[in-house]
Amino acid sequence: xxxNFRMPDVVSIGIxxxxxxxxxxxxxxxxxxxxxRSVGYRLHQDALVFGGETLTATDxxxxxxxVELGDPARVRHLDPGLVxxxxxxxxxxxxxxxxxxxxxxxxxxxxxxxxxxxxLPDRLPGFDTVVRPTDFAxxxxxxxxxxxxxxxxxxxxxxxxxxxxxxxAAKQEAVDKAVLAGAQPGSVQIVEVDELPIAYLPGDAVRLxxxxxxxxxxxxxR
Numbered sequence: 001x002x003x004n005f006r007m008p009d010v011v012s013i014g015i016x017x018x019x020x021x022x023x024x025x026x027x028x029x030x031x032x033x034x035x036x037r038s039v040g041y042r043l044h045q046d047a048l049v050f051g052g053e054t055l056t057a058t059d060x061x062x063x064x065x066x067v068e069l070g071d072p073a074r075v076r077h078l079d080p081g082l083v084x085x086x087x088x089x090x091x092x093x094x095x096x097x098x099x100x101x102x103x104x105x106x107x108x109x110x111x112x113x114x115x116x117x118x119x120l121p122d123r124l125p126g127f128d129t130v131v132r133p134t135d136f137a138x139x140x141x142x143x144x145x146x147x148x149x150x151x152x153x154x155x156x157x158x159x160x161x162x163x164x165x166x167x168x169a170a171k172q173e174a175v176d177k178a179v180l181a182g183a184q185p186g187s188v189q190i191v192e193v194d195e196l197p198i199a200y201l202p203g204d205a206v207r208l209x210x211x212x213x214x215x216x217x218x219x220x221x222r
């Protein structure tokens with residue numbers, strides 16, 4: 001028997017705080033380009049607001065009043081139209097990508113976390129709700145922030161005792177391991193059970209793999 005839970009798809013886009021701003025399209029009457037090239041880890045050396053000479057998405061966010069970082073005086077010379085167009089382009093591209101993740105037509109919120117979330121407004125095209133959780137700026141990813149805690153058992157059953165009892169014992173051990181790892185006891189569920197026959201061992205041997213997951217017991221004394 002095997003039970004599998006399908007995880008949501010993950011997609012990425014080349015836009016972040018260090019993404020380079022390209023002014024040429026704006027000079028030609030189009031939205032300025034942002035990304036995918038980036039200064040990366042050199043953001044604090046290369047961005048305008050940190051004393052550098054490179055226009056980045058972070059500079060647009062500071063100039064647009066989205067965040068207070070570095071020296072805002074260093075981006076006051078930027079054309080307000082350029083700043084608005086650059087930030088709007090980022091929001092449109094992120095919203096379009098987020099829209100492809102929908103599983104239905106019903107309204108859903110957008111949850112913003114991580115440093116790059118400063119680039120986005122409080123409303124996104126096509127979404128009526130934008131949520132920024134407490135301490136959103138220091139969360140690496142919403143999946144990591146709400147991830148469950150797991151426990152797993154992998155053993156060989158070789159015919160000694162009841163097979164059903166062996167499976168039940170493995171399930172309980174997986175639950176106990178999840179709780180020991182920090183899961184809330186009442187929330188732990190078995191999400192995967194594998195029973196794989198092993199032909200080269202006597203006694204109808206079976207490899208048992210059991211996985212249990214539960215919600216993180218936040219604030220629990222360890």
